[in-house]
Amino acid sequence: LPSIFHKAANIISIIEEHHYEAYFVGGCVRDYIIGRPIHDVDIASSAFPSEIQAIFPKVIPVGIEHGTVIVRYEQESFEVTTYRTEGTYTDHRRPDEVHFVRDIKEDLKRRDFTMNAIAMDANGKVLDPFGGREDIAGRRIQTVGDAADRFKEDALRIIRALRFSSQLGFSIEVNTKEAMKSCRALIDKLAVERLTVELEKLCAGAYFSKAVEYIFELELYHHLPIFKDTPLLLKEIEPVASLAPVFAFVELNSESITAADCTKAYKCSNQLKQQAHALVDAYHRYKENGIDAWFVYQLPRKQWDFFIYLVKQTDKKIIDIEVFYSIRKKLPILSKKELCVNGYDLMKWFPERPKGKWIKQQLDAIEYQIVTSKLANEKSKIKDWIQWNLPVQD
Ligand code: ATP
Ligand code: MG
Structure with missing residues (x-):
């Protein structure tokens, strides 16, 4: 078996030593049979959650009413779920009730597709009552x-x-x-x-x-949601690892739907919402000024690929990621933290000014000047510059 199974196989053995059953189930077994990379290993067991808790010293009851616990073993976490059957999903969210069962076949039967309903023991022996392997082969x-x-x-x-x-x-x-x-x-x-x-x-x-x-x-x-109003856009989307660039693409390529409409319709996290917005924003700035120092400075590294994707999808234009790297290499600073002055310096230099939003405004202006190489990141130079730049107090 691939090494990702090895540690988890110990968990299975320990459960078996306590006279219960345990198997690998779900996506890991399917992906192993297909020969795809396996990202996480799920274990199903005939032992009830309380019985798992009695076997292992460290068990976190993450979803105990649905039979799922996390077993901590040698600094790693493993999800162990008790064999169960499910009632119907009246609220279409969670099954109304789950019943713990002792027979693995019952548990496999409630799973969605045959390829996802295969169990495998710690030695790689497979239990496949619904012909999952045959469907995988076909x-x-x-x-x-x-x-x-x-x-x-x-x-x-x-x-x-x-x-x-x-x-x-x-x-x-x-x-x-x-x-x-x-x-x-x-x-x-x-x-x-x-x-x-x-x-x-x-x-x-x-x-x-x-x-x-x-x-x-x-x-x-x-x-x-969303695509029902603009179905043809679906045909233009190429695979991408996040919904942020997808929703940014929708905003840029539809008449009236915004990325914010999309994140709202799909109840996305605030983080995804902000990322989608930042991508749309970056696209507009790019159209206006191209990719310059300020642009690269502002776009976080993890958004580069998504931005390149967005331009490719929208303009059919390929941007080489090297463009970003070579500009970033020359940036005088990579973040505001690297400025050699801070708010306290400004207050010290201008003691007559009361604390206020001028401090942030000046720091922002200094940041822009330094990133665009109009000003050196040196205290004395910055002090000179700011003396000229500060608006006269009224
Ligand atoms: P992935 O590799 O993306 O995690 P997965 O097959 O492990 O794929 P999960 O969503 O993690 O998918 O679900 C784990 C297993 O639980 C599935 O393989 C399937 O057996 C079962 N399962 C998950 N969702 C459902 C569902 N809605 N109805 C029935 N069985 C389900
Ligand atoms: Mg999974």
């Missing part, structure tokens, strides 16, 4: 059990089918596909935060265009 996405029933239980699975086809390039099996179409109106009832999590992964998938074809074939865009 590159097919197929629900466990009757597709329409499963989508009525939880319509998020419709979006998850799209997301997996975008990530894996798999096709959707015909019955599953037809049920996605007939159940599609149920998507409107989902808690939008659940949709957002899947949308982000959907947009990042290497086979996003394949998922977009399904979105049109099955007329699912009617049920995607």
